[in-house]
Structure formats: structure tokens, C-alpha cells
């Protein structure tokens with residue numbers, strides 16, 4: 001097989017990143033679009049090439065004889081239909097985060113893919129940023145020693161009514177946690193190389209929020225290697241100017257990432273100032289999504305191990321759900337307590 005023949009389903013904000021990356025990829029080609037919205041289809045046809053278009057991924061998979069992969073960039077609501085169509089046709093799937101809006105539903109989808117023997121990868125593009133990989137290298141090389149505690153701050157005024165942004169977060173439960181914090185929680189697991197054990201969290205919604213449910217999250221996580229991370233995220237910052245800092249305190253200094261796509265610094269214990277770290281060139285939303293696609297392609301075409309598997313994703317989703325439970329019930333929550341206990345998920349996180 002020279003190129004992966006890909007059906008791209010969901011042609012909104014994220015689907016257009018995917019279309020751009022697929023068009024540039026030497027190892028993939030779009031063979032069909034799927035989206036119930038004719039305007040979204042027309043825009044994709046005009047920008048990314050003319051291809052057969054269908055109202056759903058299921059229709060596309062039923063109609064086309066030769067499909068090697070399905071990329072699902074539709075909202076995370078009711079993805080079972082698309083996934084079962086892919087399972088029936090044995091088509092590997094790369095699905096946008098969050099896989100589903102509950103750990104139980106996500107676990108059902110993971111089991112469905114595993115029973116069918118199809119690879120299921122989740123779109124955790126931030127793992128493929130130069131800044132993420134460089135942070136991991138600095139930690140691995142012990143440049144500032146061993147990580148012991150962290151503070152992750154993400155402050156953004158996300159105008160949910162902006163015409164170019166998706167609308168379902170306005171009415172969903174816990175939009176910040178499921179749509180945004182999921183990336184941050186996944187990054188903590190990935191970069192620290194530890195699994196979460198316990199969380200104490202509170203979520204709330206400021207008086208000016210246009211979202212029906214909570215856009216503020218404060219959480220204190222404990223990990224199994226002893227790491228403790230303090231998280232604060234908001235989509236309804238009082239200031240429209242975004243702010244980001246992910247600081248990790250280590251035995252001999254700190255690492256500080258000051259932009260969600262870059263700006264990495266470190267300081268050793270007695271340094272008077274931060275030292276900037278050189279990062280590779282980056283095109284926002286494209287370079288790291290291309291890295292994700294490359295990992296998917298290498299898994300399907302070259303037999304490389306699957307990264308960001310659906311099963312691995314369950315632990316990051318469990319962090320999200322445990323925060324919601326902790327806030328609702330005003331108590332600390334063991335992360336394992338929100339994972340289904342009947343299928344070995346605890347033992348098989350990759």
C-alpha cells in the first residue's frame with residue numbers, strides 16, 4: 001500500500017486542521033469527506049480538493065470499497081455509530097479527543113475496537129509539540145534534576161459565541177474539563193511518565209460565563225511516582241489576553257513552559273535568570289497534528305507500536321471524571337475508582 005486512503009469525518013474547526021495536514025502528507029490521501037452540514041462540505045471541497053462526500057462516516061464506509069483509515073473530527077457525542085461501522089469494515093480509526101463524554105462510554109468504545117482488532121488512536125496532538133518533546137528530554141537528561149512538583153496554569157477568555165468556534169461546549173456538562181483540561185491532564189501523565197492516583201478538585205462558573213456549565217477548574221493531583229501537580233484552568237478569564245505557564249520544580253531547578261505551543265525555559269537552583277531553550281520551528285495546529293498523523297501512519301504502514309491508544313486515553317479521561325466527582329461531592333477521589341473494574345483496564349494502561 002503506497003498511501004493510506006482516508007475518510008475524513010467532521011469538517012469543522014478541527015476537521016480543517018486535519019484536511020490541511022492530510023493534503024500535505026506524502027503518505028495519506030483523502031478519499032471522501034463525511035459531514036451532515038453541506039456548507040462544511042462545500043468549504044472543504046473548495047479548500048482541500050474535490051472528493052465524494054457523505055452525510056455520515058457510516059455512509060462513506062458502506063459506499064467505498066477501499067478505505068484504509070477513518071479520521072473522526074466530529075463532536076464527541078454518540079460516536080458509537082461511527083466506531084461500530086469502522087469495526088464492521090475493519091477500518092482503523094484516529095478519533096479526536098475526548099473519545100467520549102464519560103469513562104464508561106469510552107471504555108465501551110475501546111473494548112469494541114479491541115474485540116474487532118482495529119487500531120484506535122486518540123488525537124492528543126500536544127504530545128507531538130517540540131516543546132513537549134524537549135521538556136521530556138530535559139527531564140530524562142536530569143538537566144535540573146528529578147521532577148517533584150508542578151503547577152499548570154491555563155487562563156483564556158474563550159468567547160463561545162464566536163462564529164469560528166464550535167457551539168456544543170456552550171451547553172455540555174463540564175466543558176472546560178472534557179474539552180480542554182483533558183489535553184493538560186494527558187500531558188502531565190505523558191511528560192512526567194507517572195500515573196495519577198488521587199485528586200482533590202473544585203469546578204465552578206464565573207458570573208459572566210456564557211457557558212451553561214463550569215469553565216473553571218482547580219485540582220491537586222498526586223501521581224504514583226510521588227509527583228504532585230497543582231492545576232488551574234479557565235475558559236472565562238477576566239482578561240482576554242491568554243496566559244499559560246507549566247512550571248515543574250525539580251531537585252536542582254525548574255522547567256517553565258510559558259506558551260501552550262512553546263517558550264520553554266529552565267533555571268538551575270541558584271541561577272539569577274531563566275535560560276531559554278531553543279525549539280524547532282512550529283506552525284500552530286499543523287506541525288503537531290502532522291506529528292500525530294505520522295505516528296498513526298507509521299503504526300499502520302510500518303508496524304510501529306500504536307501511540308495514544310484508546311486504552312491509554314481512559315486514564316486521562318478518568319482524571320477528568322474524577323475532578324467532576326471530587327467537585328460535586330466535595331471530597332478527594334481515587335482516580336482508579338472511576339475506571340470500570342471489570343475488564344483489566346487498571347492493569348493494561350499502555
Ligand SMILES: NC(=O)c1ccc[n+]([C@@H]2O[C@H](COP(=O)([O-])OP(=O)(O)OC[C@H]3O[C@@H](n4cnc5c(N)ncnc54)[C@H](O)[C@@H]3O)[C@@H](O)[C@H]2O)c1
Pocket residue numbers: 009010011012013014015034035036037040055056057073074075076096097098123124125165166167168179
Ligand atoms: N486536538 C485538538 O487540538 C482539537 C482542537 C479543536 C477541536 N478538537 C476536537 O475535535 C472534535 C470536533 O471539534 P470542532 O471544534 O471541529 O467542532 P465543530 O463544531 O467546529 O465541527 C464539528 C463538525 O462535525 C460535523 N458533524 C457532526 N456530526 C457528525 C457526524 N456524525 N459525522 C460527521 N460529521 C459530523 C459538524 O457538522 C461540524 O462540521 C471535538 O472532539 C473536539 O474536542 C480537538
